[in-house]
Amino acid sequence: MKQSQLIVPNGHSKVLLHSCCAPCSGSIMEALYTAGIDYTVFFYNPNIHPRREYDLRKNENIAYAEKHGVPFVDVDYDSEEWFARAKGLEFEPERGIRCTMCFDMRLERTALYAHEHGFKVFATSLGISRWKDLQQVNDCGKRAAEHYPDLIFWDNNWRKKGGSARMIEISKEQEFYQQEYCGCIYSLRDSNEYRRQKGLESIKIGTKFYHQDK
Numbered sequence: 370m371k372q373s374q375l376i377v378p379n380g381h382s383k384v385l386l387h388s389c390c391a392p393c394s395g396s397i398m399e400a401l402y403t404a405g406i407d408y409t410v411f412f413y414n415p416n417i418h419p420r421r422e423y424d425l426r427k428n429e430n431i432a433y434a435e436k437h438g439v440p441f442v443d444v445d446y447d448s449e450e451w452f453a454r455a456k457g458l459e460f461e462p463e464r465g466i467r468c469t470m471c472f473d474m475r476l477e478r479t480a481l482y483a484h485e486h487g488f489k490v491f492a493t494s495l496g497i498s499r500w501k502d503l504q505q506v507n508d509c510g511k512r513a514a515e516h517y518p519d520l521i522f523w524d525n526n527w528r529k530k531g532g533s534a535r536m537i538e539i540s541k542e543q544e545f546y547q548q549e550y551c552g553c554i555y556s557l558r559d560s561n562e563y564r565r566q567k568g569l570e571s572i573k574i575g576t577k578f579y580h581q582d583k
C-alpha cells in the first residue's frame with residue numbers, strides 16, 4: 370500500500386498525531402498529508418531533559434509543522450510529574466518498565482486531549498525509531514485509548530512502505546537536529562557511559578545536525 374492509500378481506522382477523517390520530535394514525525398506527517406488526512410500534531414514529551422534539549426526538539430517540530438500549515442498543540446513541560454513517575458526506575462534499561470511508564474504517560478495525555486477535542490483516532494511517532502520496541506509502544510497506545518469509549522489508537526507501522534528510509538531522507542533534507550540519546554536524564558547518563566567506555570566524547574547538546582551528504 371502506498372502512503373497515498375493510507376486509510377484512517379473506521380473511516381474517520383481526522384487524526385491526533387503525538388510527536389516526539391521532527392525527525393521521527395517528518396515521514397509520518399508527509400504520509401498523512403500525502404493521503405489527504407486531516408491531522409494535528411500534539412507535542413507532549415515531559416521526559417526530555419535538559420530543558421535546552423526539550424526546546425530544541427520542540428521548536429524544530431513547531432517550525433516543520435508551520436512550514437506545512439499543520440496545527441500544532443504544545444502541551445506543558447510537565448517534567449516534575451515525569452520525575453515523580455520515574456522514581457525507583459532510574460536504573461531500568463531502555464525498553465524496560467521505565468520506558469513503559471514514559472510511553473504510558475505521554476499517550477495517556479494524548480488520549481485525554483483527543484477525547485476532549487473530538488478526535489476519534491490518535492497515533493504516535495514513538496514507534497518509528499528502530500531503537501524502540503514497537504510492540505511496547507503499541508501496547509501503551511491501546512491501553513491509553515481504553516479509557517475512552519470510541520477512541521482508537523492507530524497502530525499503523527510507520528516504518529513500513531519506505532517510512533524508515535523516508536524519515537532519514539527528510540531529516541537530511543531539512544537538516545534536522547540529530548539527537549544522540551532517547552530523551553530522559555537516564556538515557557543521557559547511559560549514552561554518555563557507553564561513549565566513555567568506547568573512548569568517545571560526551572554528548573554535546575545542540576551541536577549535531579543531519580546533513581545532505583552524510
Ligand code: SF4
Pocket residue numbers: 416417463464467468469471472551552553554555556
Ligand atoms: S529511555 Fe526514552 S522512552 Fe525510556 S524513559 Fe527515557 S526518554 Fe522515556
